[in-house]
Amino acid sequence: MLKIAELTVNRGSKTVLNSINLQIHRGAGHALVGPNGSGKTSLLLAALGVIPFDGEISRGFTSRSIGVAFR
Helix, strand or coil, X not given: CEEEEEEEEEECCEEEEEEEEEEECCCCCCCCCXXXXXXXXXXXXXXXXXXXXXXXXXXXXXHHHCCCCCC
């Protein structure tokens, strides 16, 4: 399971995600959709630990056990 609590991501002086809360259960299929610039990539990169963030992320997996495809 992936649990995100009060996730905030800043890029420079701009806040791109603010107080995101999310739970994703293992084995379930999910899609992340939204317009360009809405923070989809920032959310995934923070969840994988690639970019800095404030808040809490609990992962029931390692970042090597998840696949992400960017189009």
